[in-house]
Each structure stands twice: as structure tokens, then as C-alpha cells.
Amino acid sequence: MPLHSLRFHLVDSPTSYGAKRRALRAAWLSDTFPDLAQMTVLDLGGRVSSWTQVPVRPARVHVVNLEPLPTELPDWAEADHADACELPASIASRRYDLVFSNSVLEHVGGHEQRRRMAEAVSTLAPRYWVQTPYRYFPIEPHWVAPGMQFLPVAARVAVARKWPLAYTPGKSWELAMKQVLTTELVGKAEMRYLFPDAEIRSERLLGMTKSLIAVRTV
Template identity: 60%
Template sequence: MGHNRLRHRLVDSDQSWSARQRRRRSDWLARTFPDIGDMHVVDLGGRLGTWHRATVRPARVTVVNLEQPPAAVPEWAHVEQADACDLPAHVVNGTYDLVFSNSVLEHVGGHERRLRFAAATRSLADRHWVQTPYRYFPIEPHWIAPGMQFLPIRLRTALARRWPLGHKPTRSHEAAIHQVLWTELLDRSQMRHYFPDSRMLIERVAGLPKSLIAVRTGA
């Protein structure tokens, strides 16, 4: 229970350190796109909760996620159950002002699928904001474990089964290795490769790069 309370204070509660970081990032998004309140935003891989908590909510939000859509969807939103790396034609043919993605690119499943995700981002709108945790920040953000991302798969899997601050605690080897293999943190060279025409913003904590944000503000 003590570890659960610690994770709650660090990450999960609305007053946690992580929640404060998310609010700062939301403010940054609003400053970067001052007309976001009038936009139709397509959120690749996100959830509606992001926009309920946003500093400024867009006029319209389309969320694309592999998960089953929630039972209740507000009138300003639409949720599409789909793969952001292989979008259905009716999503591709939609009209959007901004593509948004937060902490998704590291979970899409390898280099080839990241290329497809980046291509989809560029094709959907002239403007985008794509954030992903930085590989060389000393704390692995999903498990809140120092240096975990640098360990061999076998040790990362063992740690995922036992580390008490993980985002999805599990004792099963198969579940743990599934989580580990679906989490690949990126560095700056990779992000520049996937988004060569974007400006790269660096989110810092205590002076250290914590996440990378590929931003394009217009054609």
C-alpha cells in the first residue's frame, strides 16, 4: 500500500508531480498554438481525459485509439477505434487543423511502425505536436525506475514483475515481457529522422531533457 501511495503522489493523482508537468505541457501547447480553441484536433493514441484537463480545449477533438471507445463521449468529441499507424480511409480523409500525440510514439511497435505513424501525422494536417519521453532521462517514466531502459530485456522483464511503482503491476512473465517489448524510448536522432521538417522542443526537469516534442506550426 505504501508503494501505491507513493506512485499516487508522484504520478497518478491530480496534484502529483507528473500532473503538474502535464499542466505545464498543456500550457506550452496553448502558447504554441494560440488559436487551438478554434481548431479541430486529431489525437493519435490519446484519451479524452487529456482534453478534459487541458488548459484550452479545442472546438472539436477526434481521438484515435486501439481501445474500445468509452460509453459516454461529450458532444465536442469523437472517438475512433483504429490503429494510428494504419488509419481507415474515413479518418485519413477528414479535415483537421492539428495532429496531437502524447507519449504514444514509444509504444507503436518498432521502427517501421514509427515511420508509418510519422507519415500519418504529416498527412493529416499541416500542424502537429508529437511528444515522447526522452530515452536518456535517468528515470524510466513508465515504471519510475532509475536506468531501467538501459538494461537487457531479461533484466527489464524481471524488474517489471517486481518493481512496485510500475504503471501496470504484474507478476506474470508473459505480461511483463509484453509491456517491456512494447516500450521503446527514443532519442533525439530518431525523432529528427521521423520528423525532419519539425522544430524539436525539449521539455526539461532540473535542467535535464525529459521529453522530446516534434512541432510544426504551419505549412
């Protein structure tokens, strides 16, 4: 089996190990917030389609993303094209029951942008759940490459272009550079600083912290 195909079976397919981990995380979310089905949720950086696959779906989901938006939405969802770090007044003035974000914090563009996103998360709802991959897990999760996050930028770009478990090996230098510079994994100290009133949970794999989740339940 080619290594690039192996990524699909390990991470991306509906029956992959990665999919099973995502399902466990969704169950953890609903266990943490027993009234999730009655909540209005702001999802920063997510997709409406992700909420169709969870065991418990909120009553209302508002997705904010910089990606192209779906042309059709279910009656329980709304979507806006906006930056989670610089929300327009039409969103920033609203209040939700829960702010949710999954694997977005590491992509917003440096510590200052992460601080702005954390501020928005903390003010838009009394409860939140913010997950991000852990910087010191030995496998960089976006490229499934051992220790890639600790390499110099030029080396990371080379890995992003050539590593066979990347999403699209063989990509241009410009695209690889952009992806590398907009992927900055976060450690526990920064998560505690960004979310001082949260419980910082560790999602573990083989006894090691794989991702961090900042959770505020009240």
C-alpha cells in the first residue's frame, strides 16, 4: 500500500483510527455538557457537516469559517464567512450557550491572534470547549510526520512538500510555505495563559498527551 494511501486508512477514512478518536471526542463533549441538545453553539472554524455526524447535536449551530460556505444549510444551522480573531459586530454582539472550536487555534497566525480568539471565546458564551493538538506529542498531526514541528522552517517546508503522509505531497513551495507558517502547535503553558478560567484537559494516546482541550463548564 502506498504511504499516501495509508494516511487515508489511518486518519481520514470514516472507519480510520482518526475517525474513531473524533467520535470519542464528540462523546466526551456531550458528556461534559449534558444539555448540549438544547444549546445554541458558536463553532469557530468548523463545518456544518461535522455536526451531522455527532451523537448529540445542539439545537442551533452557528459556524464561522474563512473557508467557502455551503450553499444549502439545514434548518438548525447558520454560517458566516468571518475571522474568528476579528469577529464582525453582528457576531461579537451576540451571546451563545457554548463556544466550540476544534483544531483551529494552531492555525490563526501567531500568539497575538490566538489571544484575540481566546478573548472572543471567553466573552461570547459562559461555557466553551477549545481543542488543539499538543505541541510536544512526538507526531506532528497535520502531516503525520515525526518531530516535524521542531524543525527549522525550511526543513518543515521540505517535509510538507515531500512527506508521503501529507494531504497533498508534491505541492508547490509557495503553498507548502503558507501551510507551514500558519500551523503553530501550542503547549500547556500557553493554553493556561490563554484560558486562565478553564480546566485544561489532556487527550491521551499511548499514555502521552496528544491534544489539549480548554473547557469552561460554568
